[in-house]
Amino acid sequence: MTSQHTGMPEPSAPGGRTAQPTTTVRTLSAHSPMVSAERARKFGSWYYAEHALKVMNGYRWTLLAYSVGNPVMYLFAMGVGLATLVDNNSAESAFGGVSYLAFIAPALLSSATIMTAATEFTYPVMDGFKWRRVYYGPHASPLAVHQIVNGYIIAISLRLFLMSAIYFGIVAAFGASPSAWGSVAIVVAVVCGLSFGLPLMAYSASITDDKGQFALVMRFIVTPLFLFSGTFFPLDTLPVFLQWIGWISPLWHGTELGRVLTYGYSEPLWLSVIHVAYLVGLALLGWVLARRVYERRLGQ
Amino acid sequence: MPNQTNTNYVISADQLTKHYGDFAAVNGISFDVPAGESFGLLGPNGAGKSTTMKMIGGVSQRTSGKLTIMGLDPEQHGPEVRAHLGVVPQQDNLDEELRVRDNLLVYGRYFGLPMSYLKPKADELLEFAQLTDKAKAKVDSLSGGMKRRLTIARSLINEPKILLLDEPTTGLDPQARHILWDRLFRLKESGVTLILTTHYMDEAEQLCDRLVVVDKGQIMAEGSPSTLIREHSTREVLELRFGSERNATVAADLAGIGERLEPLPDRVLIYTHDGESALEQVTARGLHPITSLVRRSSLEDVFLRLTGRSLID
Numbered sequence: 001m002t003s004q005h006t007g008m009p010e011p012s013a014p015g016g017r018t019a020q021p022t023t024t025v026r027t028l029s030a031h032s033p034m035v036s037a038e039r040a041r042k043f044g045s046w047y048y049a050e051h052a053l054k055v056m057n058g059y060r061w062t063l064l065a066y067s068v069g070n071p072v073m074y075l076f077a078m079g080v081g082l083a084t085l086v087d088n089n090s091a092e093s094a095f096g097g098v099s100y101l102a103f104i105a106p107a108l109l110s111s112a113t114i115m116t117a118a119t120e121f122t123y124p125v126m127d128g129f130k131w132r133r134v135y136y137g138p139h140a141s142p143l144a145v146h147q148i149v150n151g152y153i154i155a156i157s158l159r160l161f162l163m164s165a166i167y168f169g170i171v172a173a174f175g176a177s178p179s180a181w182g183s184v185a186i187v188v189a190v191v192c193g194l195s196f197g198l199p200l201m202a203y204s205a206s207i208t209d210d211k212g213q214f215a216l217v218m219r220f221i222v223t224p225l226f227l228f229s230g231t232f233f234p235l236d237t238l239p240v241f242l243q244w245i246g247w248i249s250p251l252w253h254g255t256e257l258g259r260v261l262t263y264g265y266s267e268p269l270w271l272s273v274i275h276v277a278y279l280v281g282l283a284l285l286g287w288v289l290a291r292r293v294y295e296r297r298l299g300q
Numbered sequence: 301m302p303n304q305t306n307t308n309y310v311i312s313a314d315q316l317t318k319h320y321g322d323f324a325a326v327n328g329i330s331f332d333v334p335a336g337e338s339f340g341l342l343g344p345n346g347a348g349k350s351t352t353m354k355m356i357g358g359v360s361q362r363t364s365g366k367l368t369i370m371g372l373d374p375e376q377h378g379p380e381v382r383a384h385l386g387v388v389p390q391q392d393n394l395d396e397e398l399r400v401r402d403n404l405l406v407y408g409r410y411f412g413l414p415m416s417y418l419k420p421k422a423d424e425l426l427e428f429a430q431l432t433d434k435a436k437a438k439v440d441s442l443s444g445g446m447k448r449r450l451t452i453a454r455s456l457i458n459e460p461k462i463l464l465l466d467e468p469t470t471g472l473d474p475q476a477r478h479i480l481w482d483r484l485f486r487l488k489e490s491g492v493t494l495i496l497t498t499h500y501m502d503e504a505e506q507l508c509d510r511l512v513v514v515d516k517g518q519i520m521a522e523g524s525p526s527t528l529i530r531e532h533s534t535r536e537v538l539e540l541r542f543g544s545e546r547n548a549t550v551a552a553d554l555a556g557i558g559e560r561l562e563p564l565p566d567r568v569l570i571y572t573h574d575g576e577s578a579l580e581q582v583t584a585r586g587l588h589p590i591t592s593l594v595r596r597s598s599l600e601d602v603f604l605r606l607t608g609r610s611l612i613d
Contacts, residue, residue, distance in 0.1 A: 028421050030413055030459040033370075033383035039412025040379050051406045055397045133393040137454075139359055140387040141410035142379040299361060300320075 040142035048138060048151025049158075056159060063159070071167040074108050075101070075174055078232070095234070098178075098263045105176040106185055106258025107231040109167050110192045110251055113160045117197030118222050120156045122214040125204035129297060139298050146291045148298075149201075153287065156197065157190055164189040177262040185258040188279075192254030195279040196225075198286025205293040225249045230256065253278045309368075310335045310462055310493050311356060316365040318351050318517075325351040327517035328365065335461070338494040340508035342501070342599060344609065348517035349497035350390055353466045356495065358382045369462070383411060386455035386492075390466040392447045394439045400450060401426060401435040408457040421457060428483065429453040445476030452483060463487060465496045469503060481506050501599035513599075513606055520606040525599055532605045533597035534559050536575035540568045540582065540589040550587060557581045562604065571601070 030036075040047065056063060079101035086100040095103035128135035138148055164186040171177050177185070200217065207213055228238065228245040229252035235243055246252035253275040259265035260272055311333040318326040326348040333339045341349045354360035355367060358374035358381040367374060374381040394403050404422040405415070413421075426432045429449040434442065442450065448468065455463060468484065469477040484507055488494055498504050504511050505525045513520045513528070521528055538558065542550045544566060551563040558572030572578040575594030582589070603609075 028417060028424065030411070030417060030421070030457075033458070033460075034380060036383035036411035036413070036458060037377075037379040040383065040410065043412060044379075044410070047409045047412070050409055051395070054402060054406055055395065058397055132396055133391060134395055136389060136391075136393040137395070137407065138410055140357055140382060140385070140389065141407065142383040142412075143410050144379065299359065 037142050044143040044147035045150035048148050049154035052152050052155035067163040067166045070112060071170045078104055096265050102176040102263045104232060105171040106262050107255040109189045110254035110258055111226050112167055113164055113189045113193030114196045114251055117193040121197040121201040122204045125201055126210060145295045145298050149291050149294050160190045160193045179262050179264045182262040185261045188254055188257045191279050192250055195250040195282035198283050198290055202286055202289035202293050205290060205297060225251045250279055250282055309333055310370055312368045314366040316367055317363045319363045324517050329519050331512055335493055336491050338488050338507055338509045340504045340511035341497040341514050342504045342511050343514035344499055347514045349514055350466055353464055353497055357387050357464055384462055386460035386463040388451050388455050388465045388468055392451050394450060396439040400431060400437050400439060404454055404457055407454045411458040425453040425456055445472050448480060462493045467497055504599055513603055515607045528602045529597050533601040534571040535573045537595055537597050537601060538570040538572060538575040538578045539593040541591045542589050553587060
C-alpha cells in the first residue's frame with residue numbers, strides 16, 4: 001500500500017498547537033478470548049515463570065544476600081579454615097593433587113543448588129495446592145496445568161543459575177577453579193539441583209496433609225546426601241557399604257562432574273557420561289511425574 | 301470444530317454428571333443460559349454447585365453428559381473456554397506475596413495481554429473495586445471483603461462476557477456483602493452474564509434473574525425467584541416459637557390453620573396467604589407462642605418445601 005501522507009502540515013489549533021484528538025478518554029479493550037487462548041497455548045509456561053519471578057523479585061535482597069553470603073561463609077569455613085589443617089596433614093595426592101579448597105568447591109556448589117531446590121520444590125508447592133492455593137488462580141485462566149509446572153521450573157532454574165554463577169564467581173576469585181572449563185560447572189550445578197528438585201516436586205505435589213514430611217526429607221535425605229556424597233572427602237575413602245549412598249546421590253554425580261570441569265579431575269569418560277545421564281534422567285523423570293501429579297490433583 | 305448448535309446460549313448443559321468414585325456429586329443436571337442473564341445455582345453445601353462450576357470453568361472433567369460454553373466443549377477447548385471466562389472461586393487464591401495491583405497485572409499476563417493494556421486496566425479495576433488506595437498494599441493486609449473485591453477485579457482483567465461466581469459473599473459481613481452486590485449488579489447492567497452459586501436466599505433474590513434449586517446433585521426446581529416462590533410457597537409465612545420442647549407437640553393443635561404447617565425443631569411455620577389472620581386463629585385456639593412473626597415467603601421456604609431441609613445447616 002502506498003502512503004497517502006502528503007507532507008502537508010497537521011491542522012493546527014489556534015495558538016499553533018497541534019489539534020487534540022476529539023476523544024480524550026482512551027477506551028481500553030482487551031484482545032479477543034481466542035487471541036488470549038492462542039497466546040496462552042504458545043507462551044503459557046513463560047507467563048507463569050513471569051509470575052514466579054515477580055514473587056521472587058519481592059525477595060531479591062534476601063536471595064542475593066543468601067547467594068553471596070552462603071558461598072563466602074562455606075568457602076571460608078571449609079576452604080580456608082579446615083583446608084589449612086587438611087592441606088598440611090595429607091599427602092599431596094589425597095585430593096587429586098589440588099588444594100582442599102579446589103576439591104570441595106564443586107561439591108559446595110552442587111550442594112547449594114540442591115539445598116535451594118529442596119526448599120523451592122517443597123513448601124511453595126504445598127502453598128500452591130493447599131495453604132494459599134496459589135495454583136488455582138492460574139488454573140482457572142487459559143493456562144494449562146503442565147504450563148504451571150513448566151513455568152515454575154523455568155523460574156527456579158533461573159534462580160539456581162544466578163545463584164550458581166555468583167557462587168562460581170566467588171570460587172574463581174578464591175582461585176579454586178583453575179580449569180578453563182570451570183564455568184560449565186554452573187550449568188552442571190543447575191541440572192544437579194533440578195535432578196533432586198523435580199522428583200521432590202512430584203512428591204510434594206502428592207502430599208495432601210503436612211505431617212512434617214518436608215522436615216524428614218531435609219533431615220534424612222538432604223543431610224546424609226550432603227555428608228556422604230564425596231563432598232568433603234573422596235567417596236572411595238568411605239567403607240564400601242556406605243558408598244552406595246554416593247552412587248544414587250545426584251550430589252555425588254554433580255560434584256564429580258564439577259571436579260572434572262573445574263580442576264580437570266581425571267575419571268574415565270564413560271563415568272562422566274553416566275553422571276550426565278543420571279542427572280538428566282532424574283530431572284526428566286521428576287518433570288514427567290510432577291506434570292502427572294499436578295494434572296491429577298488440579299483436575300479433580 | 302466448535303459445536304454450532306447451541307450458539308443462542310452462552311452456556312448449555314445437558315445431563316451433566318460428575319462422579320467421584322461411587323459418589324455422584326452432580327447427577328444429570330441440564331440448563332441453558334442465554335447471554336446477559338444472571339443465573340443462579342441455589343442449594344446447601346455439598347449440593348454439587350461448586351462441582352458444576354468447576355466443570356463450566358473448564359478445570360474439572362465431567363463423567364458424562366454434554367456441556368458447551370460459547371459453543372465450545374471445555375474438555376477439548378480448555379484454554380479457549382477459560383479465556384472467555386472470569387472466575388471468582390469460593391476460596392480466595394490471590395498471591396499474597398504480591399502487592400494488590402501486581403496481582404491484577406500478573407493475572408492479566410496469563411491471557412497474553414500486553415502491559416500497555418494491563419496497567420491502565422488494573423487502575424480502572426482497582427477503582428471499580430474501591431481499592432485504589434490499596435494498590436501498593438500487600439494482599440495479606442486486606443480485609444476479607446477487600447480480598448473478595450480484589451478477586452472480582454482480577455476476574456475482570458480480560459473483560460470476560462461470562463463471570464462465574466462461586467459463593468461470592470460467603471464469610472463476609474453484611475456491609476461488605478452489600479458493597480459486593482452493588483458491584484455485581486453494575487456488571488450485570490453492563491451486559492455480563494453472571495453464573496452464581498450461593499446458599500444465601502437473599503443473595504439469590506437480589507442478583508438472579510433465574511435460578512435452579514439444586515440438592516444432592518440434582519435440579520429440584522427452576523425459575524425466577526418470584527415464580528419459584530409463587531409456585532412452591534404461599535404469599536406469607538407465620539413463624540411461631542413455643543419453646544424448643546413444645547414446638548413439635550403444639551403442631552397438632554395448629555392443624556387446619558393456613559395451607560400448610562411445617563414444624564421445625566426451633567419454630568413452627570404456617571404457610572398462608574394472610575399471616576395476620578392466621579395468627580388470630582392461633583390465639584383464638586388459646587395458644588400463646590413466645591414469639592410470632594409474619595413475613596413474606598422466601599426462597600428458603602421454597603427450598604424447605606422441595607427438600608424438607610433448610611439451606612444452611
